[in-house]
Amino acid sequence: MPGLDDLYREIILDHYRTPRNRGELESPPAIESRGHNPLCGDEITLYLLVDGEGDDAVVSDVKIGGQGCSISQSSASMMTQAVIGKPVSEARALLRRFKSMMGIEGIDEQPGDADVALGDLEALQGVVKFPVRIKCAVLSWNTLADALDRATA
Amino acid sequence: MTFDDPATPSFDVQAIRKEFPILARRIDDKPLIYLDSGNTSQKPRQVISAMSEFLEQSYAPINRSSYRLAGEATEAFEGARRAVARLVNAPSAEEIVFTKNATESMNLITQAWGRANLTEGDVVVLTHMEHHANIVPWHQLAAERGIEIRWVPLTDDGRLDLTDLPRLLDGAKAFSFTAMSNVLGTLPPVAELCRAAHDAGALAIVDACQYVPHNVTDVQAWDADLVAFSSHKMCGPSGIGMLWGRMELLDAMPPFLGGGNMIDTVTLDGFTTAPVPAKFEAGTPPIAEAVGLHAAVEFLEGIGMTEVRRHEMDLTRYALDTLNDRFGDDITIYGPDDVEVRGGVLSFAFRDLHPHDVSQVLDERNVCVRAGHHCAKPLMQVLGVQSTTRASFYLYNDTDDVDALADALDGATDIFGF
Numbered sequence: 001m002p003g004l005d006d007l008y009r010e011i012i013l014d015h016y017r018t019p020r021n022r023g024e025l026e027s028p029p030a031i032e033s034r035g036h037n038p039l040c041g042d043e044i045t046l047y048l049l050v051d052g053e054g055d056d057a058v059v060s061d062v063k064i065g066g067q068g069c070s071i072s073q074s075s076a077s078m079m080t081q082a083v084i085g086k087p088v089s090e091a092r093a094l095l096r097r098f099k100s101m102m103g104i105e106g107i108d109e110q111p112g113d114a115d116v117a118l119g120d121l122e123a124l125q126g127v128v129k130f131p132v133r134i135k136c137a138v139l140s141w142n143t144l145a146d147a148l149d150r151a152t153a
Numbered sequence: 154m155t156f157d158d159p160a161t162p163s164f165d166v167q168a169i170r171k172e173f174p175i176l177a178r179r180i181d182d183k184p185l186i187y188l189d190s191g192n193t194s195q196k197p198r199q200v201i202s203a204m205s206e207f208l209e210q211s212y213a214p215i216n217r218s219s220y221r222l223a224g225e226a227t228e229a230f231e232g233a234r235r236a237v238a239r240l241v242n243a244p245s246a247e248e249i250v251f252t253k254n255a256t257e258s259m260n261l262i263t264q265a266w267g268r269a270n271l272t273e274g275d276v277v278v279l280t281h282m283e284h285h286a287n288i289v290p291w292h293q294l295a296a297e298r299g300i301e302i303r304w305v306p307l308t309d310d311g312r313l314d315l316t317d318l319p320r321l322l323d324g325a326k327a328f329s330f331t332a333m334s335n336v337l338g339t340l341p342p343v344a345e346l347c348r349a350a351h352d353a354g355a356l357a358i359v360d361a362c363q364y365v366p367h368n369v370t371d372v373q374a375w376d377a378d379l380v381a382f383s384s385h386k387m388c389g390p391s392g393i394g395m396l397w398g399r400m401e402l403l404d405a406m407p408p409f410l411g412g413g414n415m416i417d418t419v420t421l422d423g424f425t426t427a428p429v430p431a432k433f434e435a436g437t438p439p440i441a442e443a444v445g446l447h448a449a450v451e452f453l454e455g456i457g458m459t460e461v462r463r464h465e466m467d468l469t470r471y472a473l474d475t476l477n478d479r480f481g482d483d484i485t486i487y488g489p490d491d492v493e494v495r496g497g498v499l500s501f502a503f504r505d506l507h508p509h510d511v512s513q514v515l516d517e518r519n520v521c522v523r524a525g526h527h528c529a530k531p532l533m534q535v536l537g538v539q540s541t542t543r544a545s546f547y548l549y550n551d552t553d554d555v556d557a558l559a560d561a562l563d564g565a566t567d568i569f570g571f
Contacts, residue, residue, distance in 0.1 A: 004517050008568055016569075041508055041539045067539050069509035070569070102287035136509060 006126035007133070008070065015074035020081055023063040026051055030061070031151045035143030037135050042068040042078060044140055050088060057088040062107035064140065071124070073132050076140035078121050083144070088152060089125060094118070095141055099127060099147075102134050164460040166551045169252050170453075171551050176313050179519075186520040186557045191335050191527075191545030192361060193385045196445075196475040200388060206442050215440055216414060217433070230440055233447035234430070240450050240458075241361075241380065248405070250430040251438050255362040255396035256286040258381035261396055261409045261433060262292035262329075262358060266379070273299035275336070276325040278355070279311055280341075281535045282334040284530040287360045291329070295338065305330070307535060311337040311488035315349075321455035322353035332364035336527045337488030338498035340364070347376045355401075361385060366547070367465055367496050369458040372397050383517075384442065389449035403429040410435040436549050460549045465497040468546050469491040472499055472555045478494040478498040479559050480504075487536060497546030500527070503562060506569055508542040514565040515542075520558055539556070 025032075036043045051060040058132075062080040063133040066102035083091040096107050097116040101124070102137075127137045170176050173195050183294045213226040231246070238246040252258045262465050267290075271277070277291055281304055294300050303321045306314045311334070320329060328350035343364075347357035361370060368389035370542050374381050379398045385391035398406075402466060408426050410488055412435035417425040426432045453461065469492045476484050476499070483501040489495045503511050508524035515522055524542045526533045533539060544558055 004514065007513065013569065039525060041530060041533060042509075043539065069506075069507035073507075073511070093568060130513070133509070133513070 002129035009123040011123045012074040015077040016070040019077040025063050031147045033143045033147035046143040050151040059083045059091050071136040072139045075137045079140050103128050164464050184521050186554050188522050188544040189521045197452050199452045200445045200448045204445040207444040230443045233443035236447045236450040250396040250433040252394040255383035256380045258389050258394050258396035259286045260290045263294050265406045265409045271300050271562050276301045278303045278325045278328045280330050281307050282532050325355040327356040328495035331356035332359050332361040332384050333496045336500045336529050337364045337497040340494050350518050366461050384446040389446035390442045393439040408432050412436045432556050466492045469497045500541040500543040508540045511542045515561045518561040520561045
């Protein structure tokens with residue numbers, strides 16, 4: 001039986017207690033995307049600012065609003081740190097890699113995805129052992145996916 | 154059922170616990186602390202045995218075939234109907250309609266009665282503490298035909314604020330309300346609300362899903378018109394729910410689902426309906442589940458609903474006092490403090506911790522609670538929260554369970570370090 005230590009790793013608790021990149025961005029120009037977990041009622045608002053177009057587009061800023069549990073909040077916080085400054089294509093690759101780590105099926109994996117470094121996000125690996133919490137961990141990522149799609153549409 | 158020892162004091166929770174096999178289960182070699190009965194209740198061996206014996210010995214179609222086994226199954230199914238009627242003091246067993254669950258019962262009301270009787274601009278009154286099952290079906294009607302929904306607000310301590318009720322009910326066609334909040338535990342004055350509805354010329358519809366399992370229910374004393382409730386929250390199996398309604402009302406309502414069993418005759422041009430309750434029971438019903446439900450009713454009757462209620466009042470008082478004494482300002486328990494008007498449901502906020510995290514930490518000690526919006530999102534908005542942690546009690550819970558909950562909550566602080 002997996003213990004709570006597998007779930008509540010120190011880095012996760014750190015991001016929960018001190019979430020990075022919380023706040024709002026003016027929209028427009030930022031894309032505002034809302035995500036929610038119908039199971040528990042958690043809601044997240046994600047603001048995404050992208051510089052450039054097409055293949056050159058870069059994630060220039062992300063801010064997170066809303067409320068959630070330690071897993072959804074820390075996942076969102078780590079996600080913002082991981083994607084800010086990255087080209088949109090890399091952010092998308094990271095998104096696929098993260099969802100793959102969460103054991104989510106039906107991801108359209110691309111060559112090279114397996115090589116994407118997760119960094120601190122690896123700490124969320126333990127969530128997989130608590131299947132009901134996977135939705136918490138991916139809430140912000142699904143919201144980011146929506147925002148990226150809209151930013152590059 | 155009756156307990157073996159007639160000299161047993163009126164309510165012996167330890168004897169009752171022994172009737173529930175699952176309560177003997179250990180996970181990680183620790184006992185199970187089941188505090189999620191507001192979600193669904195555990196099953197006593199009487200129910201489990203009745204269902205397996207029926208499936209092994211008596212299972213057959215009902216109301217269709219003429220061989221003896223089918224007659225036996227039909228009689229078993231109808232026996233459940235009579236038992237349910239007795240439990241809620243319905244004037245006749247024919248007024249009990251079997252559905253899939255209380256949610257389907259509510260949908261039957263809105264789809265059959267609602268669509269036949271409500272048109273654009275008609276008013277239905279609900280309350281801020283309803284379960285989604287008593288909100289969404291009305292929203293669906295509102296979207297379909299433009300009915301107006303009015304809401305009875307709450308007081309600060311989670312009771313219905315009835316100050317404005319006459320005005321809200323003015324011109325209303327129906328007042329549909331819960332007899333016990335699944336989040337706050339609040340027990341509104343059902344008979345008074347039914348009277349207010351009738352004074353305004355409105356139908357009194359009661360969502361008694363949380364109420365019936367824990368209280369003496371008398372639909373005639375309430376003077377209600379339609380009452381929805383469910384088997385799985387009262388020691389019976391899931392898959393079968395109930396609707397009680399006054400016969401003249403049920404009789405006048407069009408059918409809900411169409412198909413076998415609900416017809417009198419069918420031609421190439423149309424159909425005529427069977428009498429109530431078959432009119433509302435299309436298709437093969439949950440037969441073994443009805444048998445299990447019957448056993449659950451007899452189990453509860455053997456203990457006595459007055460005793461069940463008294464036990465839960467004592468336990469709820471103990472829980473409110475224990476949690477408030479131990480955690481003071483670190484815990485906010487929603488709903489009334491007076492157990493005379495509160496059932497065994499405790500929704501709370503704890504030390505700024507998210508309910509998901511609270512329930513995760515409790516689960517480590519096998520304390521099973523629900524974290525979330527409890528299918529009452531409008532109520533969450535009224536309370537100003539996204540979700541709560543909810544412990545809910547039943548006749549098999551004891552003070553040890555409450556102490557285990559409190560001990561486990563203590564452990565939560567250690568992990569999150571707030």
